[in-house]
Structures are given as C-alpha cells and as structure tokens.
Amino acid sequence: MPRSYSILIVDDEISVRDSLYNWFTDDGYIVEVAEDAKTALNMLEENSYDIILADIRMPGMDGLEMQRRIRKMNDKAIVIIMTAFASVDSAVQALKDGAYDYVTKPFDPDDLSHMIRNATKQLNLSDENETLREKVSTLESVDDIIGDSPAMQNVLNEVEIVAKTDSTVIITGDSGTGKELIARAIHANSPRRYFPLVAVHCGALAESLLESELFGHAKGAFTGAQFQRKGKFEMADGGTIFLDEIATISSKMQIELLRVLETKTFVRVGGTKEIKSDFRVICATNRDLKQMVKEGNFREDLYYRLNVYNIHIPPLRERLSDVPLLAGYFLKKYAKAMNKAITKIDESAIKALQEYEWPGNVRELENMIERAVVVGSEPAITAKDLPIVKNSGTPLPGVEKLDDLEKTHILQVLSKYEWNISKSAAALGIDRVTLYNKIKKHQIQRPER
Amino acid sequence: LQQIVLLPLNLNNEEILNDVRNEVAAEFKARVILSYIPFDVSAYIDAKRLQYDANTIMRDLYPLLPASADKVVAIMDGDLFIPILTFIFGQAYVNNKLSLVSTYRLLPERYGLPPDEKIFKARLVKEVIHELGHNYGLRHCFQPVCVMRSSTYVEDIDLKEQHLCPKCRLKIPHLTPSAL
Numbered sequence: 001m002p003r004s005y006s007i008l009i010v011d012d013e014i015s016v017r018d019s020l021y022n023w024f025t026d027d028g029y030i031v032e033v034a035e036d037a038k039t040a041l042n043m044l045e046e047n048s049y050d051i052i053l054a055d056i057r058m059p060g061m062d063g064l065e066m067q068r069r070i071r072k073m074n075d076k077a078i079v080i081i082m083t084a085f086a087s088v089d090s091a092v093q094a095l096k097d098g099a100y101d102y103v104t105k106p107f108d109p110d111d112l113s114h115m116i117r118n119a120t121k122q123l124n125l126s127d128e129n130e131t132l133r134e135k136v137s138t139l140e141s142v143d144d145i146i147g148d149s150p151a152m153q154n155v156l157n158e159v160e161i162v163a164k165t166d167s168t169v170i171i172t173g174d175s176g177t178g179k180e181l182i183a184r185a186i187h188a189n190s191p192r193r194y195f196p197l198v199a200v201h202c203g204a205l206a207e208s209l210l211e212s213e214l215f216g217h218a219k220g221a222f223t224g225a226q227f228q229r230k231g232k233f234e235m236a237d238g239g240t241i242f243l244d245e246i247a248t249i250s251s252k253m254q255i256e257l258l259r260v261l262e263t264k265t266f267v268r269v270g271g272t273k274e275i276k277s278d279f280r281v282i283c284a285t286n287r288d289l290k291q292m293v294k295e296g297n298f299r300e301d302l303y304y305r306l307n308v309y310n311i312h313i314p315p316l317r318e319r320l321s322d323v324p325l326l327a328g329y330f331l332k333k334y335a336k337a338m339n340k341a342i343t344k345i346d347e348s349a350i351k352a353l354q355e356y357e358w359p360g361n362v363r364e365l366e367n368m369i370e371r372a373v374v375v376g377s378e379p380a381i382t383a384k385d386l387p388i389v390k391n392s393g394t395p396l397p398g399v400e401k402l403d404d405l406e407k408t409h410i411l412q413v414l415s416k417y418e419w420n421i422s423k424s425a426a427a428l429g430i431d432r433v434t435l436y437n438k439i440k441k442h443q444i445q446r447p448e449r
Numbered sequence: 450l451q452q453i454v455l456l457p458l459n460l461n462n463e464e465i466l467n468d469v470r471n472e473v474a475a476e477f478k479a480r481v482i483l484s485y486i487p488f489d490v491s492a493y494i495d496a497k498r499l500q501y502d503a504n505t506i507m508r509d510l511y512p513l514l515p516a517s518a519d520k521v522v523a524i525m526d527g528d529l530f531i532p533i534l535t536f537i538f539g540q541a542y543v544n545n546k547l548s549l550v551s552t553y554r555l556l557p558e559r560y561g562l563p564p565d566e567k568i569f570k571a572r573l574v575k576e577v578i579h580e581l582g583h584n585y586g587l588r589h590c591f592q593p594v595c596v597m598r599s600s601t602y603v604e605d606i607d608l609k610e611q612h613l614c615p616k617c618r619l620k621i622p623h624l625t626p627s628a629l
Contacts, residue, residue: 019532113599
C-alpha cells in the first residue's frame with residue numbers, strides 16, 4: 001500500500017467493532033472504533049479518517065444521519081454503510097447521500113476485502129490526482145522564469161543550490177519581480193516536489209483570519225466555523241509552505257510562527273489536539289526585514305530563523321537586457337490566448353521598453369504586453385501600442401516626496417475605477433495584495449458614498 | 450525449544466494431523482505435539498446460521514489450555530463464523546497463545562470438486578502456520594507467496610506457499626539467525 005489508510009468503525013455492537021478492528025489492523029490499516037454516531041462525530045472533529053464504516057441502526061443518531069453530517073465535515077472521506085436489516089429504500093438513500101457502498105451483515109470476507117481495496121484504490125487515485133495537479137502547476141510556473149542576464153542567471157544558480165537542501169529560504173525583491181515563481185522553482189527542484197506547495201499571502205488576511213488559515217480551526221472555534229478545517233501548515237505536510245508578504249504579519253503572529261517553526265507542531269484554533277507537520281518554509285517580502293528588526297517591528301529571533309538563505313531578485317530596471325526576452329515570451333503567451341497573429345515587437349517598441357524604468361517590474365511588463373496585444377495590429381507591436389509616457393521632467397504641483405506621488409496616483413486610479421481593487425491593481429501593474437498593502441501604508445480611506 | 454500443541458477438537462485423521470505436525474515443527478523450529486482434551490464443540494453451533502461460533506469456542510477453550518504449551522492451535526471440522534463475517538477459515542489471538550482453524554472450507558469437495566487429500570493437507574498446513582504466525586505477533590503480509598498473506602477465499606490459500614517470508618521470519622525472535 002502506498003500509505004497507511006485510516007478506518008473508523010462505528011457500530012453499537014462490541015463484537016462487530018472488535019472483529020473489524022482485528023481484521024483491518026491485521027491488514028495494516030490504522031483503525032479506530034466508536035460505539036455510536038455522537039462519539040464518531042466527536043472523533044471526526046479532532047481527526048480525519050480515510051474510510052468510515054458505519055452501522056445504519058444505532059441508538060440515538062442513525063448511520064444515514066451521521067453520514068450526512070460527515071459529508072459536511074469532510075467530503076473526501078469514503079463512507080460505507082453496514083446493516084443487518086437490508087432494505088432497498090435505505091440502500092438507495094445511503095447512496096444518494098454520498099455513501100461509497102452499502103453492505104449487509106454478515107459480510108463475505110472476500111467481499112469486504114475487495115470493497116476496502118477498491119475504496120483505497122479510489123483514495124490513491126484522488127491523492128495522485130491532487131499531487132499531479134500540483135506538479136503540473138509547479139512545472140508550468142517554473143517554465144515562466146525567463147531571463148539570461150547575469151543577475152537572473154545568478155538567481156537561478158542559487159535556486160538550484162538551495163533546492164537540494166531543506167533550509168528555510170527568504171526571497172527578497174520589489175513587487176512584481178516574481179518571488180512566488182522563484183519559490184515554486186525551489187520547491188519543484190527539491191526532494192519535496194512530490195508533496196504540495198502551499199502558498200499563503202499573509203498581507204491579504206486580517207490577523208484572526210491568518211491564524212485560522214495557517215493553523216486550521218476546530219468546529220465552532222468562532223462564528224462561522226461550522227466545520228473543522230485543516231490549516232495550511234497541515235496541508236503542507238511533506239511539502240513546502242510559501243509565506244508571501246511575511247513582513248506584514250502582526251507581532252502576535254510572529255511569536256506563533258516562531259513557535260511553529262521551532263517545534264513543527266501546532267494546535268488548530270479552538271482545538272486541543274497537537275498536530276505535527278513536516279514542512280519546509282520559504283517566505284518572501286519586498287521590505288527590508290533587517291531594518292524592520294532594527295526599528296523593532298519584526299522579531300529578531302524570527303528573522304534569524306527565517307533568514308537561513310536569502311535570494312534577492314533584482315528589479316527589472318537592473319537587468320534591462322532581459323526585457324526583450326520577457327516581452328517576447330509574454331507576446332507569444334497573449335497572442336496565442338487572444339488568437340491574434342502578432343508575432344513580433346518592432347525595434348521602436350523594444351527601444352521604448354528598454355528605456356523605461358519598470359517600477360512595477362515583470363508584472364508591469366506583462367500587463368503592458370497584454371494590453372499591447374489587445375490594442376495592437378498584426379503583425380507587430382509598435383511603440384504607439386505601449387502606454388509608456390515619457391517623463392516631461394516637470395514635477396507634479398504640490399508633490400515632492402515619492403511616497404506622496406504614489407499615494408496621489410493610487411487615489412486617482414482607485415477613484416477612476418470606483419474602488420474596484422482588481423481593476424485598479426491591474427491598471428497600476430501590481431497585484432491586489434500589493435494594492436491593499438499600499439492602501440494600508442498610505443492610510444488611504446475610501447470616500448463615503 | 451518452543452512447544453506448540455495441536456489440539457484436534459473432533460478430528461480423527463491421525464495421518465494428516467501427523468503430517469501437519471511435522472510441517473509446523475519444521476517451519477517454527479519447535480517441538481510440536483498432538484494433544485486431546487474433552488471439549489464438546491456441538492454446544493457452540495448457532496441455530497440460525499448452522500455454523501460454529503469461533504469467538505465463544507476460543508473464549509471457553511482458553512482456560513483449558515495446557516500450561517506447558519507456548520502456543521496451541523485447536524483444529525475442528527465444523528464451519529466457523531464470527532458475527533460480522535459469513536465464515537472464517539481460522540482465527541487467532543494475536544501475540545497470544547491460542548488459535549482455532551476449521552477444515553470445513555479447505556476440502557475440495559465443498560466446491561464441487563473431487564476429494565483430494567494432497568490439496569486438503571497443503572491448505573490445512575498453511576492455515577495452521579498462518580494462525581500460528583498471528584500467535585507469534587505477525588500481521589498480514591503483502592508478499593504474494595508468504596503464508597501470512599491474507600486469504601479470503603480458498604484459491605488464495607492455494608496461491609501462497611506454506612512458509613514465512615524472510616521479513617516475517619525476522620519478526621519471530623526464536624527464528625532470527627542469531628537465535629538459530
């Protein structure tokens with residue numbers, strides 16, 4: 001068997017529980033038993049089981065009702081309903097409610113063995129499917145790393161070196177430089193590549209939400225927590241967790257995170273059971289963490305725990321030789337997606353692209369090429385298709401600080417798109433998370449309507 | 450030397466039992482003896498299922514086991530069941546002293562085939578060694594030919610060999626190379 005599957009047996013008859021416990025334990029399964037539905041549901045709140053074998057007739061809640069509740073807690077678990085009193089109605093109902101199978105007691109040993117074997121095959125396929133999906137997305141993303149400038153080649157060499165280790169990595173670089181892609185490349189080349197890469201955008205979530213996102217929560221842990229939920233640390237078991245915008249986490253979360261990184265154990269929000277998980281941490285930030293430590297805004301112990309290996313991605317303005325290659329790659333991508341026969345970027349456009357400062361980095365370049373493909377005509381993109389405005393050299397009236405300029409510009413764009421964050425972010429050439437961070441940073445308030 | 454007792458409950462075929470004894474002795478490097486105690490299995494027949502209740506037989510047999518024996522395998526000809534399963538070939542207390550084996554479903558004639566003592570004896574030897582393996586703490590093995598592989602129908606028994614695979618052997622302290 002590729003992994004040990006867990007089985008929960010729910011039956012009010014002790015002889016049934018004992019017999020099935022011994023049967024499945026002998027076959028190498030991890031088996032637990034419950035004498036009624038209530039006990040089983042309590043156990044399911046704390047643990048997850050791959051297969052649940054439940055009797056249909058039990059005192060209190062019956063097997064069918066229990067199955068409905070299990071479905072709401074864990075839609076992946078395989079539920080097999082057992083009964084000593086077979087009826088077509090109850091069988092149909094069980095299957096309609098999502099039971100994997102329905103069996104009549106006593107079982108033929110061979111039937112039971114086959115049924116469980118088939119159930120594990122289905123679980124195997126489902127596991128494999130998830131892993132492959134993750135792998136495909138990772139591979140696609142790795143292909144997206146473009147750049148033959150010495151600076152970028154240096155980054156890729158570092159990726160290769162660090163991928164082979166299990167060290168914590170911190171990726172630094174301006175917004176839009178492709179920090180997540182580098183994290184994916186490290187994961188895809190690491191021994192953990194067959195396990196998930198779980199990404200968390202720390203800046204996009206409020207503290208309480210981030211806590212539940214990272215550690216998971218027990219049922220009823222807070223209003224709206226109707227079901228227990230696995231956290232990202234648990235989901236990353238065996239693989240890698242990517243913590244983006246790490247500098248934005250609160251001091252309370254910094255303490256929590258430090259504890260988890262040191263012990264690799266945590267408790268779900270509102271839960272009591274300690275959960276172990278084996279994950280590698282890669283985090284990213286566009287801030288100067290060392291400076292934040294000096295200013296007392298980031299814990300020094302956490303900084304040293306995270307900063308085992310640092311990869312810095314240079315901004316696009318420092319590797320302008322990559323611009324034609326990147327632009328060509330994005331052109332191919334968007335021309336294909338939009339079914340347009342634009343095959344090249346003419347010299348005037350390339351010149352304009354290489355003269356630009358790229359404050360939004362690769363993301364801005366990608367957005368610009370996408371726009372150019374929309375407005376451009378076949379067969380080539382020209383300078384007039386690019387929304388690059390040459391600097392007139394005259395500062396905006398009343399604005400001297402760069403920060404003020406940024407704030408004013410963001411405000412203008414937000415009001416132009418009526419505070420639609422996605423549209424505004426796209427227009428600014430940054431992602432939504434970055435825009436939220438900038439709104440927070442500049443304390444921009446949405447006007448009352 | 451380990452002492453294993455074969456305890457026929459209502460079987461009289463001495464020749465086959467002697468053969469089983471020799472095979473078990475060779476596999477477990479143990480002293481194997483045939484022993485008889487008065488025990489009436491007819492009291493354990495379930496009126497509805499017309500089969501013998503393995504759990505109750507084992508429960509009642511346990512206090513009667515010879516103290517000198519390390520392991521005891523009771524063998525009977527009746528069809529055995531446990532409540533959750535339609536039948537069982539045998540059952541064992543894992544890492545304990547007692548197991549119970551039925552010859553009922555090992556006979557080729559139960560499947561509409563002509564009697565074949567050779568096949569029957571081979572199946573019985575495998576079943577006895579399998580249950581004894583559980584008595585020695587072994588769980589089911591995934592090696593295709595290991596005697597500890599789970600068998601849910603009679604052809605499964607025919608497919609495996611009567612021996613423990615090297616991995617299973619290593620789990621029984623007195624069969625490890627250093628002990629031998």
